[in-house]
Amino acid sequence: MIAKIIVDVANGAVDRIFEYNIPAHLPVKKGDWVVVPFGPRKLGGFVLEISQSASTNHTLKDVLAIKQGGKILPEMIELCKFMVEKYNIKMVDGLRLCLSSEVRSESVHEKTILMCRIEKSFDTQKYLEALPARSQKQRAALEFLGKGAEKKSALENLFGASAIKTLLQKGAIEVFEEKQNRAPLALAAHKRKVDLNPDQALAVEKISAFKRETFLLFGVTGSGKTEVYMNVIDRALEQGKTAILLVPEISLTPQVFGHLTNRFGEKVAVLHSGLSRGERFDEWNRIQNGKAQVVVGARSAIFAPLQNVGVIFIDEEHENSYTSETNPRYKTEEIALFRARYNNCPLVLGSATPSIETFEKTQSGDYVLLRLPHRVHETDMPSVQIVDMTREIRMGNDSIFSMPLLNALADCVKNKKQALLFLNRRGFSSFLRCVDCGFIASCTDCEAPLVYHKEGNVLKCHLCGKAYKPLTHCPTCKSTNMRLGAIGTQKIVEEISKLFPNVPILRMDNDTTHGKNGHQKILQEFAKHKPAILVGTQMIAKGHDFEDVDVVGIIDADQTLYQTDFKSAERTFQLITQVSGRAGRKNGGGKVFLQTYNPRHYVYTYAANYNFLGFYDREINVRETTNFPPFAVILRILISHENESVAYAQTKEIFDELKPLKQKYGEDVIYFAAMKSPYGRIKSKFRFQVLMRFTKNIKDDIIKEVYTAVNKFSTGKCQIFVEINPSSLS
Numbered sequence: 001m002i003a004k005i006i007v008d009v010a011n012g013a014v015d016r017i018f019e020y021n022i023p024a025h026l027p028v029k030k031g032d033w034v035v036v037p038f039g040p041r042k043l044g045g046f047v048l049e050i051s052q053s054a055s056t057n058h059t060l061k062d063v064l065a066i067k068q069g070g071k072i073l074p075e076m077i078e079l080c081k082f083m084v085e086k087y088n089i090k091m092v093d094g095l096r097l098c099l100s101s102e103v104r105s106e107s108v109h110e111k112t113i114l115m116c117r118i119e120k121s122f123d124t125q126k127y128l129e130a131l132p133a134r135s136q137k138q139r140a141a142l143e144f145l146g147k148g149a150e151k152k153s154a155l156e157n158l159f160g161a162s163a164i165k166t167l168l169q170k171g172a173i174e175v176f177e178e179k180q181n182r183a184p185l186a187l188a189a190h191k192r193k194v195d196l197n198p199d200q201a202l203a204v205e206k207i208s209a210f211k212r213e214t215f216l217l218f219g220v221t222g223s224g225k226t227e228v229y230m231n232v233i234d235r236a237l238e239q240g241k242t243a244i245l246l247v248p249e250i251s252l253t254p255q256v257f258g259h260l261t262n263r264f265g266e267k268v269a270v271l272h273s274g275l276s277r278g279e280r281f282d283e284w285n286r287i288q289n290g291k292a293q294v295v296v297g298a299r300s301a302i303f304a305p306l307q308n309v310g311v312i313f314i315d316e317e318h319e320n321s322y323t324s325e326t327n328p329r330y331k332t333e334e335i336a337l338f339r340a341r342y343n344n345c346p347l348v349l350g351s352a353t354p355s356i357e358t359f360e361k362t363q364s365g366d367y368v369l370l371r372l373p374h375r376v377h378e379t380d381m382p383s384v385q386i387v388d389m390t391r392e393i394r395m396g397n398d399s400i401f402s403m404p405l406l407n408a409l410a411d412c413v414k415n416k417k418q419a420l421l422f423l424n425r426r427g428f429s430s431f432l433r434c435v436d437c438g439f440i441a442s443c444t445d446c447e448a449p450l451v452y453h454k455e456g457n458v459l460k461c462h463l464c465g466k467a468y469k470p471l472t473h474c475p476t477c478k479s480t481n482m483r484l485g486a487i488g489t490q491k492i493v494e495e496i497s498k499l500f501p502n503v504p505i506l507r508m509d510n511d512t513t514h515g516k517n518g519h520q521k522i523l524q525e526f527a528k529h530k531p532a533i534l535v536g537t538q539m540i541a542k543g544h545d546f547e548d549v550d551v552v553g554i555i556d557a558d559q560t561l562y563q564t565d566f567k568s569a570e571r572t573f574q575l576i577t578q579v580s581g582r583a584g585r586k587n588g589g590g591k592v593f594l595q596t597y598n599p600r601h602y603v604y605t606y607a608a609n610y611n612f613l614g615f616y617d618r619e620i621n622v623r624e625t626t627n628f629p630p631f632a633v634i635l636r637i638l639i640s641h642e643n644e645s646v647a648y649a650q651t652k653e654i655f656d657e658l659k660p661l662k663q664k665y666g667e668d669v670i671y672f673a674a675m676k677s678p679y680g681r682i683k684s685k686f687r688f689q690v691l692m693r694f695t696k697n698i699k700d701d702i703i704k705e706v707y708t709a710v711n712k713f714s715t716g717k718c719q720i721f722v723e724i725n726p727s728s729l730s
């Protein structure tokens, strides 16, 4: 018998199937993780297929061993084939996702601890009778162990090392090894089961038909989506099925874990980047062995070796973190959809602010829309006041904080409540604006705002790449008061401390949240104080259940709006809705202040009124007229190299190679150009890109032809990625 194997070669340049002979004594099966000779080395390999005969006459080398603990399910082999087709990745890169690196590596092992128990054949009664009175500790230890085994170290602490040693020597007790589970159990205050409201009950009913369907669970923040997930999971477990729940940036949402482990206990396994290698190893094994039936985790948990999947949830489906932007690049929703189809089960996308593309699918009938239109606790959504910052300046206030926000903060402090100040900083660039009239410098060709690049001291258009000299005065009002739009959290903390010297002020951003429970610590500290002010970036916008936050200030709402790609408006809307959702969660009556230089922008009007549907109608219209997704397919080929001219030359070659395709599919190609990437250099690699935009109904053939063309360059010096509808074009 022959095994067809993909070898786990580190650099992955070899991506083909090798054949090995299966020696009679080894029961190698499809999906096994084995050791094979590869040149002078011994490497791991994934067995994709078993066949009767080899495809060549060469003598084949033998499979050396089967490794325990790793196995790729047939489902996952199919999934990897799908990924190879869809994303043009290497099979080995896909397979690696399906077998955690901890299981693959030799360096992580099961953890065992030493335990003690009473030796069965030992006559304890007789021993105790003969024991002198001064040996009280031995007596106590034996009585203790009469109730059950205990850790050796714990016994030594309780009764002293010498007593335990004597008991061992006398043969009264014995030591044995026990496997210890490093599974991290996140606990939250226990919550009793709640009675579902009619909207929740309907959603649970529909999903629990466990049919092959995709749902969008569209519910405002606090409408009880998590409760719906848990009820469906209950039903799935009753029917002997398993479930996957994906949440974004997991370390930020320990609450979700708490709820799930409280409800499902040992049946839950968690997978996320905050785990230690040992913890991951154990969790992975519990899933593989069928001990855990519910997997909760971040993006990569969609590759968990769970069998008999009955339902898959993607919470906060609109989040960017569901797109893998490093090799292997993939979209979690597409992987989840594959698994749901394979298992004939529902996929549920949950969000308070669905992505435009997802919502469009509910309108076209591809997805089923389920709505939770009310907050569980019947509290009103916080009121959102749009504050015109140019007006503030005209009135003589040129500080970071508007008067309405400052007044509200003062009240909040007086009433011993809490406040959040949110700073919208993503990426590392910023735009140039006129402080007096709010004018924003933008590209003459693209109507996209220009982004300042310190390197070269230029303003650049991120769509066409055109560069401009920084403006010294405003073309609209002639003011020379031009400023770059970025302020930092540190600066805000500094300023706010001056205004409220006696109030605890905390900061949460990339710099302050290092370490395993970085976020947790800050949140716990914040929870202790009233009044208190928390200053932070995107991180504070997500999922936290702050109970006493009365005031939320969005310091510079405009930042994401001017991010210059077709999703800017959508992202801004999502962010404002999420941040606003942090106020008045328990008692209602929260106030949100949205500071902007562009108060009449439609995004703000809709966001301030929580009018997603209105926003959707407007935005889908814009997408249609400008030919962007979901009405078009964007394809980006990203080329990077340390040497700028190498990257440039390669980009030009690829562009030329693709020209015939543009000819051939002329009508379907809306846009075709090559340029430097908006972030022209990341981690000392220069980045260029070829952008193609197609009409929405193009055939897969075109994409395959692009892949074939691009693959001709894959053995060159440059790193080349092809992405379909990338979540950002930066």
Ligand code: ADP
Residues within 6 Å of the ligand: 191, 194, 195, 196, 197, 200, 219, 220, 221, 222, 223, 224, 225, 226, 227, 228, 376, 377
């Ligand atoms: P979401 O995920 O939509 O933001 P959650 O599911 O976290 O909302 O629910 C918000 C809060 O309301 C949680 O504390 C949850 O336990 C509680 N809750 C949810 N559904 C109900 C219900 N039917 N009755 C009472 N409390 C509920």
Ligand code: ZN
Residues within 6 Å of the ligand: 443, 444, 445, 446, 447, 448, 461, 462, 463, 464, 465, 466
């Ligand atoms: Zn431009």
Ligand code: ZN
Residues within 6 Å of the ligand: 434, 435, 436, 437, 438, 439, 474, 475, 476, 477, 478, 479
């Ligand atoms: Zn101006």
